Amino acid sequence: xxxxxxxxxxxxxxxxxxxxxxxxxxxxxxGYETGIYAENIDARLPKNTAQKIQKLPALKxxxxxxxxxxxxxxxxxxxxxxxxxxxxxxxxxxxxEFLAPYNGAAARLCRYGLDGARxxxxxxxYCLADSEWNKKDLQEMGYKCPIDVLPILIAFDxxxxxxxxxxxxxxxxxxxxxxxxxxxxxxKCHQDVIASFACYKKYYDPDAKLFLVGSYSGMEAYYAxxxxxxxxxxxxxxxxxxxxxxxxxxxYYHLADVFLCExxxxxxxxxxxxxxxxxxxxxxxxxxxxxxTLGGSGILMKEKEPHLVAGMIxxxxxxxxxxxxxxxxxxxxxxxLGREPVKKQxxxxxxxxxxx
Amino acid sequence: MxxxxxxxxxxxxxxxxxxxxxxxxxxxxxxxxxxVDGSEQLKELTSDVFxxxxxxxxxxxxxxxxHVEWYHPVEGSAFANFFKKVIRxxxxxxxxxxxxxxxxxxxxxxxxxxxxLSYIKEQQKIIANLxxxxxxxEDKK
Numbered sequence: 001x002x003x004x005x006x007x008x009x010x011x012x013x014x015x016x017x018x019x020x021x022x023x024x025x026x027x028x029x030x031g032y033e034t035g036i037y038a039e040n041i042d043a044r045l046p047k048n049t050a051q052k053i054q055k056l057p058a059l060k061x062x063x064x065x066x067x068x069x070x071x072x073x074x075x076x077x078x079x080x081x082x083x084x085x086x087x088x089x090x091x092x093x094x095x096x097e098f099l100a101p102y103n104g105a106a107a108r109l110c111r112y113g114l115d116g117a118r119x120x121x122x123x124x125x126y127c128l129a130d131s132e133w134n135k136k137d138l139q140e141m142g143y144k145c146p147i148d149v150l151p152i153l154i155a156f157d158x159x160x161x162x163x164x165x166x167x168x169x170x171x172x173x174x175x176x177x178x179x180x181x182x183x184x185x186x187x188k189c190h191q192d193v194i195a196s197f198a199c200y201k202k203y204y205d206p207d208a209k210l211f212l213v214g215s216y217s218g219m220e221a222y223y224a225x226x227x228x229x230x231x232x233x234x235x236x237x238x239x240x241x242x243x244x245x246x247x248x249x250x251x252y253y254h255l256a257d258v259f260l261c262e263x264x265x266x267x268x269x270x271x272x273x274x275x276x277x278x279x280x281x282x283x284x285x286x287x288x289x290x291x292x293t294l295g296g297s298g299i300l301m302k303e304k305e306p307h308l309v310a311g312m313i314x315x316x317x318x319x320x321x322x323x324x325x326x327x328x329x330x331x332x333x334x335x336x337l338g339r340e341p342v343k344k345q346x347x348x349x350x351x352x353x354x355x356x
Numbered sequence: 357m358x359x360x361x362x363x364x365x366x367x368x369x370x371x372x373x374x375x376x377x378x379x380x381x382x383x384x385x386x387x388x389x390x391x392v393d394g395s396e397q398l399k400e401l402t403s404d405v406f407x408x409x410x411x412x413x414x415x416x417x418x419x420x421x422x423h424v425e426w427y428h429p430v431e432g433s434a435f436a437n438f439f440k441k442v443i444r445x446x447x448x449x450x451x452x453x454x455x456x457x458x459x460x461x462x463x464x465x466x467x468x469x470x471x472x473l474s475y476i477k478e479q480q481k482i483i484a485n486l487x488x489x490x491x492x493x494e495d496k497k
Contacts, residue, residue: 011420043419054425081431191389203382217413220401225394227401232387243409296361301370307382311373322364329361 002059002084003032003350007068008075009040010050013246015152015270016070016091017042021049022153023066026343030350039075059084064354067124069093069117070267072109076116080123087353088124089150092134092267092289093117098187102221117141126353128346130268131289148349151293152268153342159250159277167241167251175207175237176200176317179256179280180271181249184216184223184240187265191229192285192304196260198235199310205317208237211252215243253278258313261290262304269293273337276330281323283312295336297329408476415466415473422462426455 005024010017020036027034036050053075059065063084069076070091079086093113100107121142128150129135135147171177178200180193190212197210216223223240230238241248259275261284272293275282282298284290291300299312316323335341377383426448430440 009420012416040420042416044416052425054427054429056429078431195386195389198386199382203380215409215413217410221394221398224396224398224401225389225392227397228394229387229389229392231397232392242407243413296363299364299366299369301366303370306386307377308370308373311377312369315369315373322369325362325364328359329364332359332361335358 001032001354002057002063003027003034003066004056004059004063004084005034005036005066005068006053006056006075006079007036007038008071008073009042010036010038010045011040011042012044015268016068018155019089019091019152020068022155022339023346026153026346027350030347039073056082061085069113069120072112072114072116076113077119080120085126086120086124088120088127090117090127090129090134090138090267091152092130092137094185094187094265098265099185099219102186102225103218106218114141126356128349131292133289133292134267150346150349151337151342152270152273153339153346154270154273154337156277156339158246159253159274161247161250163250163254164245164247165251167248168255171209171211171239171255175209176205176257176313177255178208178210178258178260178313179213179252179275180211180260180262181213181252181274182261182263182269182271183214184212184219184226186219186222188261188263189285190226192262192306192309193260194226194229194233194235194238195306196262196304196309196313197238198233199306200313201235201237203307203310204314210238211256212238212240213244213249213252216240217243253280256280258283258316260309260313261285262309263287263290266290266293272298273334276334276337279327279330281316281326282330283309283316293337295333297326297333299326408480411473411476415469418466418469422459422466424455424458424462426451 005020007016007020010020024034024036037053037056038050039053041050041052059082061083064087065079065082065084066087066089067079068089068091071093094110096107096110099110118141125145127138127143127145127147129138129147130152132149135149138147178197182188184190193212197208201208253274259280259282261269261272261282263269263285264287266289268289272282272284272290276297282294284294284298284300285304286300286302294300301309301312316326430437430444432440
């Protein structure tokens with residue numbers, strides 16, 4: 001029996017691709033004949049990591065296609081044409097209303113993705129969702145099939161690599177270092193992080209630095225507005241390193257004192273787990289999947305008024321007991337999101353699904 | 357027994373912070389993001405500003421998408437499949453040379469962009485070394 005994974009783009013370093021690669025290892029360990037098929041394959045990936053979707057072999061009715069849905073693509077419609085059982089892994093799609101003011105094409109793509117997800121509602125027989133939030137999203141879209149929650153399988157070994165020394169050398173020193181990672185996109189509300197930082201810098205730590213790490217490609221209009229916001233607020237030490245190498249991302253995690261997330265839409269939010277891994281205490285606004293990913297750890301705020309968030313950063317920086325408790329909780333949560341427990345969960349789900 | 361998460365009483369801390377904000381009079385109103393106009397910055401961004409990270413990203417995208425497949429699997433009912441396969445077979449003689457030409461062009465275009473990217477990176481290293489040397493020499497003066 002074949003258990004194949006299909007997705008639109010397999011790339012280097014993004015959460016969906018990493019999840020696919022990690023699941024591939026598990027499927028191999030489980031003894032299935034498996035493979036990854038994608039419309040677009042990043043040339044930096046080792047040869048034969050994935051094959052073009054056109055190379056998908058003939059499938060029998062007992063074979064399984066694990067389909068990763070995260071964006072708008074014709075595949076969302078074509079996937080049901082394969083004569084196999086379809087298991088959907090839903091990574092969520094950004095609501096288009098966030099993107100529409102800045103990039104019409106990106107908003108249309110997301111709308112197409114949501115239409116595709118709705119189209120599949122009565123066509124798949126089992127779903128895995130990255131979070132309870134994603135599960136709820138599927139149910140609201142009319143999915144009646146069984147849905148289980150499986151956190152993203154993260155390749156933690158990658159984080160053991162050496163961080164970029166030049167970045168560390170450049171920014172180490174006095175001042176609280178506040179970090180947020182993730183592509184520059186309006187659903188992530190970077191403007192709220194900047195506003196909170198402006199308050200923190202003004203009232204608590206004039207030497208503080210803010211690093212907003214992530215690519216702004218496709219969101220130039222939003223990025224430009226963020227730059228204008230920083231300028232008009234008159235706040236200094238806000239850094240946008242842009243699309244950077246992995247060792248540089250690691251360096252920012254090594255530097256960070258606080259991870260601040262004020263995003264209003266996340267299907268899982270891998271950066272929260274990355275911050276947990278590096279023992280960076282997390283302050284996050286309670287929206288969508290964020291509370292679920294933190295799982296009771298971090299500091300989850302029900303509101304994000306900038307003075308209040310600034311006060312919370314200060315509290316975390318000035319109260320060692322609180323900081324220790326937050327980091328301790330994050331370590332416990334990280335164990336639940338580790339490779340072994342998530343792998344076991346996936347194996348159990350797969351066995352039950354294949355038996356059914 | 358496995359360690360358990362001891363929840364932080366966030367609401368209590370927030371209440372204390374609210375009180376502190378009130379006492380210290382931290383009540384300046386923040387500029388609304390909605391009122392900001394980023395058109396000037398956008399103009400700068402989309403003009404002649406070189407961004408190596410962005411170039412690397414688009415070159416990677418180009419590498420990923422440079423090869424076009426002529427063959428596309430057919431799916432559907434057995435009846436529809438049969439006709440689609442016949443059409444594919446009939447068009448093959450025409451499609452393959454066109455796609456081959458396109459792939460040859462794509463490959464050259466992608467290679468030249470990769471070369472350009474490598475050249476820029478190489479030059480940046482050389483410039484960084486030269487700047488370092490200039491700094492050392494100037495410090496010696």
